[in-house]
Amino acid sequence: MALKYSRQRQVIKDFLMTRKDHPTADTVYMNVRNEYPNISLGTVYRNLSLLADIGEIQRLRFDDGVDHFDADTSAHYHFVCTRCGRIIDLKMDSLDHIMDLAGRSFDGEIRGHVTYFHGICGDCRES
């Protein structure tokens, strides 16, 4: 149960911290192999999940069906370009008030919300 250091986990987290485009496990794998040629894909998956579970990274799910990972664990929102698929961080205040709106006619306990936006990104709009 106690967590032990592993160089692979370190390399995975270090790589993720250099990126702000929320890569998938496979992208992490491809890149980390440069520095650690015989790391296995299973190890990448296992460590990404582990890091997400202990809150050191964030797992993101949009509608492409693959998990994305983000070293920025602060609560923030994302925009997904429906043309190029790019995922962009949005600078905006928390939308916590929408949970109050949702709770007004609901008898359960609302503890969180998942929100992301989609449309055409700046680059794609030019072409």
Place this chain on the structure above:
Amino acid sequence: MALKYSRQRQVIKDFLMTRKDHPTADTVYMNVRNEYPNISLGTVYRNLSLLADIGEIQRLRFDDGVDHFDADTSAHYHFVCTRCGRIIDLKMDSLDHIMDLAGRSFDGEIRGHVTYFHGICGDCRES
């Protein structure tokens, strides 16, 4: 290209209209087989996708990794119970204003948003 009637598609849509719990393709398959014993799972998937594409039903994605389907095509929000997994419709106004909030410091074009809520449903809170 022209759409032709199929009894299987009709049965699938009819079944979906009787449910308000947003079943998965597999659940649709299991139930539709009562009325149409040798329908194939592929047919269920193909028709659910087709119906979603032409806007007759809605495809919903939460974080369980499986697609859910909803015969109610009006824009509305959902609550996912993290204990029992139940998905519940929420009666609340549209949150379109959050797209304006998101667009304030963003140079692309925001066309839509995906939002759902999670927590503990009323039934689960009692136990």
Place this chain on the structure above:
DNA sequence: CTTAAAAATAGGAATCATTACTATTATGGG
């Protein structure tokens, strides 16, 4: 430093939802 228990790994097999393929059947306009 040595040892040993626990954790982690590499590599590959297994799983699960979903899509693709293909020979056959159903639909519907002329």
Place this chain on the structure above:
DNA sequence: CCCATAATAGTAATGATTCCTATTTTTAAG
């Protein structure tokens, strides 16, 4: 009634992710 085409059943393939196991690493304790 015909026939072009859409749709189907059944099955194979795909792709992301998880699981399994023998081996290697880590680390706390002597």
